[in-house]
Amino acid sequence: MIPAAFDYAAPASLEEAMALLAGHPDDAKLIAGGHSLLPLMKLRLATPQLLVDLGKIPDLRYIEEKGDHLAIGAMTTHYQVSISEAVRRRAGLLADSAAVVGDMQVRNRGTVGGSLAHADPASDLPAAALALGAQLVARSRSGERVIAAADFFQDIWTSALEPEEILTEVRIPFQDGKAQAYEKFRQRAGDWAIVGAAVSVARRNGTIDRADVILTNVGPTPVRARAVESALQGQPVSPEVVRAAAEQAADGLDPAPELKASPDYKRHLARVLTRRALERALQIS
């Protein structure tokens, strides 16, 4: 439980951080809150030679409403997101999921950018980012690019970020009028999700226009429950529709067994949590 030896740098600007990354393309790791990376380092599942701490860089911590979207600085903490009035109003699902990340200590220290860049399928924010249609801004010395959340999560602990890129901002289209909720099942307070379900539903005249249903910790990335989404689309909002659609949440799911839960149990939880998230979002039961 002691990390391997590493060097540590705390650059004062984004430019300096990008230069450090460019100089260590294979062996550097960015650290934000450290709540995902440090446990891996203690287990020696991650052994970076150089840690580049983003904590001293000003201006990566903000929540702003810009035109049609929310812009959130990568170093904004889960706690700041969970209590932000703007986030609650414009992207309720993000506040809902940030509020159940880890425990209070983790939420006070862990960051939105760090959690997304870490791409742990058991984390809560990746599923929310997918359901919200988030855009992720990556910067390097060669410039800036914007990656859709749908393209961002590639495998367990693997994102679309290039080694020299830094995730600087998360953009979330205003979600006004959508019904959203995140349901998380864990055995004990403060834990990772055994399974989670993020849902976002757009309605028009009592009919479901579009549904995004994304599951946490049932595969190597957040998993879109397409069968549920299509079962909901074009249907009226009713308990029966929701119940029938949620029954399909585990279709095609092949979660790996883990100490806490068998694959069958995780499939079962996917159905229950999807239904509960939809019911809570749509205020039906």
Added chain:
Amino acid sequence: MKTELSMVGRRAPKIDAVKLVTGRATFTDDVEMRGLLHAKVLKSPHAHARILSIDTSRASEIPGVHAVITHRDVPRNPYTSAGQSWPEPSPYDMYVLDRKVRFHGDAVAAVAAETPEIAEAALEAIGVEYEELPAVTDFRQSMGAGAPIIHDEPESYGIYDASRNIAAHIDVEAGDVEKGFRLADVIVENEFDVQYQQHTCLEPHVTIAFLDEDRRLVLRTSTQIPYHCRRMVAFALGIPVRNVHVLKPRVGGGFGNKQEVVTEPIAAVLAMKTGRPVKLEYTRADEFTIARNRHPQHITLKTGVRRDGSIVANALSVLTNTGPYGTHALTVTGNTGTKPLPLYRAANMKFYADIVYTNLPIAAAFRGYGAPQGFFAMEVHMDEVAEALGIEPLEFRRMNHIRVGDTDLMSAAAGEGAGKKPRVIHSCGLPECIERGAEAIGWYQKRGRPGDGPIKRGVGMCILMQGSGVAGDELAGAALKMNEDASFNLMVGSADIGTGSDTSLAQIAAEVLGVPLENILIKSGDTDDISFDYGAYASSTAYITGMCVLKASEDARQQIVAAAARMMDEDPEGLLVHDEKVTSLSGKSVTLQEVALECLYGESKTVIIGKGSHATKESPPPFVAMFAEVEVDTETGQVRPVEIVTAVDVGRAINPDICEGQVEGAVAQGLGYALTEEILVDADGRVLNPTFMDYKIFCAADMPTLTTILVEAEEPTGPFGAKSVAEIAINGPAPAISNAIYDAVGVRLHSLPMTPEKVLAALDCRGER
């Protein structure tokens, strides 16, 4: 004895509270020793193997390595690591280092080096050739034909049947159960399974061993058993007891894991070999893999009852997994039967057990000491017996529980050590515990009302008993000395391992001597002191050492009274010691300080030294009625405890805060045992979850509301009427919650921990979903 008490019964803050929370208390590792070496142990990569050869030459040559030891470098004296009175009722089946390894992580060799990193490098440089042997990793297979024999070495002794991997065996009967079953109208039979649980002490095992200026071996060690440790290490290493000095600093939790000699022998050998201080400290992963755990068991209960609700026969049989060594094998499982069985009056009782070896982690002493397993089975089973008779479960318990004047039939048949004497119950607060507990939880309002919706509510209860020390097998010696300012140095051999016993014992002394608590300077757990004690286990300290301190204090008080009588020219009869003075009926008085100064420097020239020694054949049980209210999510299987009410008969609460703290701590550990905690082992015997991330103890945010009710049914044999309190409550959460789940959703859980997946599977089986 006075009837008006001023110190006993007071919620005095723990005397070490401030230094603990401000970081001034020194634990084993809180010293800087000049020239300290760091020890590391090479662990077996196999569950069962013979060591064919070990090459330490490369490791020894690494700069900074001071010693590398293997089985060739240690005396081959079989011993047990169980910290029990001599001769320990556990098989002598361990060696400081052996030619054979019997579980994943068993010690193969050890090194002492300048830094932990060098020590690790040295371990990697040791070359070992193993002959892998077939392993037993399922304890149901241990006794089977063709199972590999785990202890085939000829030197070990005290094993019940090594050829069948049976470490210990129990077969006792009171009355005639077969006859009893023939008289029964209804017979109920059930099976139960319980898991490995880890103690998760905040402070892991740690020992600093060094030779003092007289070349005596000093062991500064985190232990519950300073005196047993001194004797056991001396015997294992073949050195005189007088050459060993054990020091117990502050200890960060024991819970039975430190009623064991674990890190001491290897640290001692390395210190003697190098002449330098050596520290051996377990990591958290070590605690989960190579320290000690609660025994997994398979339990069968069969009970015969008459229609009127009386029990005519009660039989309990157990198969226990002790792991590769039989430390506490006989006695822990002994308590699985001898604690729960006598709780219910029945003329015929039978208790049968096999405790078997496996190539799995080591099981040993753990708070409750076999009783948590037994009470989980018994108290869920009794709910089912009551149901089979159509009697309300609380009422059924009221009808059948043991009461004052009864004889504990099991104590005569299966007592430990020299204690085979029938235990007669002198005090029993169970009726009050049941009544007040039921009222506090709202038993009659809440029972049988699960509510609508997917989340159901239920309440369940259980009753419990424990002991106060091991009957007939306890001894404590203490002394105190009076100083100029009427302060007293109190020396006790017991070990305050965080329980608060130093405070309770000081309160007893202060009460008898009529002084404030700060006048008692207690020192515990130094084997060079004028004290002796079997140690902090079996819920013995308040009851046994407490009485010993009471005797020593009485002895000093009598000397004080005699001196004061001389000073006042009064008859010692009728003199009272209180409020730091001695007063006579005629109105004369002298202060204790005046008495002290006169004794030390005046005419009499006497040092006032009170001494006490205490042993007893008694072990009066404390009693508990525990009530649990739970929520059960019928869609996920999640069980959330809402409230635990513990009504506990402690005889007399010497310090109510400390009693409540002991109960709350035991309930927290019992909740983990009930719902989340389990050491998981793969088919090769490897521990799969050696971290707090994957081994789930209850944390503050998981805790339900705890309500503790102290009931005082004064025990005539205890100090100021006190019985024990430290262990009993850990037995309760598992059965109370299982019974509450049944009230909520109508399924019986017979296997711990009651995980969401198990609850859901039970609901599925019954078609409840």
